[in-house]
Amino acid sequence: DIQMTQSPSSMSASLGDTVTINCLASQDIGNYLSWYQQKPGKSPKLMIYGATNLEDGVPSRFSGSRSGSDYSLTINSLGYDDEGIYHCHQYYEYPLTFGSGTKLEIK
Amino acid sequence: EVQLVESGGVLVQPGRSMKLSCAASGFTFSSFPMAWVRQAPTKGLEWVATISTSGGSTYYRDSVKGRFTISRDNAKSTLYLQMDSLRSEDTATYYCTTDLGAYPYWGQGTLVTVSS
Numbered sequence: 001d002i003q004m005t006q007s008p009s010s011m012s013a014s015l016g017d018t019v020t021i022n023c024l025a026s027q028d029i030g031n032y033l034s035w036y037q038q039k040p041g042k043s044p045k046l047m048i049y050g051a052t053n054l055e056d057g058v059p060s061r062f063s064g065s066r067s068g069s070d071y072s073l074t075i076n077s078l079g080y081d082d083e084g085i086y087h088c089h090q091y092y093e094y095p096l097t098f099g100s101g102t103k104l105e106i107k
Numbered sequence: 108e109v110q111l112v113e114s115g116g117v118l119v120q121p122g123r124s125m126k127l128s129c130a131a132s133g134f135t136f137s138s139f140p141m142a143w144v145r146q147a148p149t150k151g152l153e154w155v156a157t158i159s160t161s162g163g164s165t166y167y168r169d170s171v172k173g174r175f176t177i178s179r180d181n182a183k184s185t186l187y188l189q190m191d192s193l194r195s196e197d198t199a200t201y202y203c204t205t206d207l208g209a210y211p212y213w214g215q216g217t218l219v220t221v222s223s
Contacts, residue, residue: 034209036152043202043216044152049209087152091208095168096154 002026002090006099014107017078021102023088025069032092035064035073038101039084047086048073080106109133109212111203116217123193129186129203129214136184142206143177143188145199146216153199156188157206170196193221 003026013019023033031051036044046055048064051071061076075082083106088099115127127143143155156177157166165177176189186203198221204210 032208036210043213044210045213046209046211049207049211055209055211089152089209094157094166096157098152098154101151 001095002029002093002097004088004090004097004099006088006102008102009100010103010105012105012107013078015078015080018074018076019078019104020075021073021086021088021104023071023073023099025071025090028069029090029092031066032090033064033066033071034089034091036087036089037082037084038087044087075104078106082106109205111205111212111214113201113203113214113217116201116219118220118222119193120223121194121221124189124191125193125219126190127188127201127203127217127219129188131184131186131203134205134212136179137181140206141177141179141186142204142210143186143201144204144210144213145197145201145219147196147199150199155201158186190219193219195221197221 005024007022033051035048037047038044047058051066052064063074065072086102110132112130119125140159142157145153145155158177162179174192178187200216200218202216203214205212
């Protein structure tokens with residue numbers, strides 16, 4: 001199975017900051033990587049697909065990048081609404097797997 | 108507007124069975140592969156199963172293979188998950204999603220609790 005090692009597990013940042021969340025794939029997954037934001041008690045929301053493509057309606061402050069097997073989600077100009085848990089997900093091959101999640105708190 | 112509405116989640120004893128449903132609307136259900144994703148309390152997301160548009164192809168995670176069956180009724184725009192021989196580790200909120208590789212649409216989830 002492909003392991004997705006997500007870091008950090010939690011982080012705290014201030015309004016206006018830029019933060020980066022990382023996922024390392026245990027093997028090649030090409031660009032078959034998506035990112036989700038989840039707020040307490042809510043369903044996940046797709047933010048990025050294909051490693052770098054912004055889902056419709058998602059603010060351009062969010063961006064995705066790839067360097068080899070390292071995938072990153074960057075959020076610029078943090079706002080209170082960005083608080084939540086972020087999950088990465090590989091859909092390159094079955095079984096499909098998720099990272100363990102990153103809890104982002106806005107100070 | 109795309110809507111996915113899950114139902115069927117309840118408290119069930121270990122070893123028993125239950126069936127989840129997901130009613131879809133706002134899109135051409137028969138044109139989309141569909142999936143179930145679950146999330147145990149305070150845990151991360153876990154893919155469970157995927158079904159092709161026709162229902163002819165299905166895929167499962169190893170831990171549910173042989174116990175869970177994903178199916179669909181395109182005439183009713185409904186996705187199902189039959190869960191047999193339930194275990195405590197199946198306790199989770201179960202979400203149905205449209206499976207385009209990534210998951211753009213999600214239901215609100217239904218909680219399945221397996222406990223004696």
